[in-house]
Amino acid sequence: GELCAILGLDDFEIGDTVSGAPLKPCMKCPDCAKGNYSLCKHYSFVGSREQGSFAEYVCLPAVNAVKYAPSVPFEQAAMFEPSTVSCHGVLLNHGAPGEYTAICGGGTIGMFAAQWAKIFGARKVVVFDVVQERLDLALRLGDHEPINRLDDVVYFDHLDEEAISKIVDIELRPLKNRIYEMGYTFQITDDAKLVLGKKGYDVQYGARPLKRALQNHIEDAICELVMSDNPPSPGSTLVAKACEDKIIIEVE
Numbered sequence: 001g002e003l004c005a006i007l008g009l010d011d012f013e014i015g016d017t018v019s020g021a022p023l024k025p026c027m028k029c030p031d032c033a034k035g036n037y038s039l040c041k042h043y044s045f046v047g048s049r050e051q052g053s054f055a056e057y058v059c060l061p062a063v064n065a066v067k068y069a070p071s072v073p074f075e076q077a078a079m080f081e082p083s084t085v086s087c088h089g090v091l092l093n094h095g096a097p098g099e100y101t102a103i104c105g106g107g108t109i110g111m112f113a114a115q116w117a118k119i120f121g122a123r124k125v126v127v128f129d130v131v132q133e134r135l136d137l138a139l140r141l142g143d144h145e146p147i148n149r150l151d152d153v154v155y156f157d158h159l160d161e162e163a164i165s166k167i168v169d170i171e172l173r174p175l176k177n178r179i180y181e182m183g184y185t186f187q188i189t190d191d192a193k194l195v196l197g198k199k200g201y202d203v204q205y206g207a208r209p210l211k212r213a214l215q216n217h218i219e220d221a222i223c224e225l226v227m228s229d230n231p232p233s234p235g236s237t238l239v240a241k242a243c244e245d246k247i248i249i250e251v252e
Helices: 080-092 108-119 132-141 161-181 190-200 210-226
Strands: 018-020 065-067 100-104 124-129 144-148 185-188 237-243 246-251
Touching (some): 018 080, 100 108, 108 124, 108 132, 132 144, 161 185, 161 190, 185 190, 190 210, 190 237, 190 246, 210 237
Parallel strands (some): 124 144, 185 237
Antiparallel strands (some): 018 065, 237 246
């Protein structure tokens, strides 16, 4: 949309075309302090937790407004947010080049995710949904295989310890990079991976809770260690080890 009013800002002008990010984190909680804004427990959201989205006028913090060229049609600019959300999800899986990719849900973000997966080199993309119109759209948008979950029976094997260990390794890559940028290296023992897997794996939800388990049992512990009165020396190795059913961080 177009800016019609500005309060105390020099980076914007009346009439600028901007796209609004609907997530409004509190910027005060531990998750926000770590930059994990999507995990904020006190967030607001334009269009659900507060009025907006289809409103004629919407009030947003400046950090939520992304300026773009006025030559871009509003219809395309409205797709900035869902396309970047889906791109972020695919990038969290490192693009999965050459891999089989399943998209569970053929809504707006799911359709973008399917296209991003193909752009990043996925071998095959399968879109699951229960609405046939969405599956037909998936076919029109690209070389995707649609599966209607009301008509097709799909069986998934439970994850074994080896598969859970691989998922843990994937989830740990960004954390290892951040720790390296802080001047440390990070290692995790196989026993600690199993403990983390047990805490982050649910038979009903699969490995979806793993990211929260990783934050609660490793990220928070490392954060407390680094910010303590006696932090590890630069160049130290932080090792996550299993201690019965808990994970401890030791400095080597």
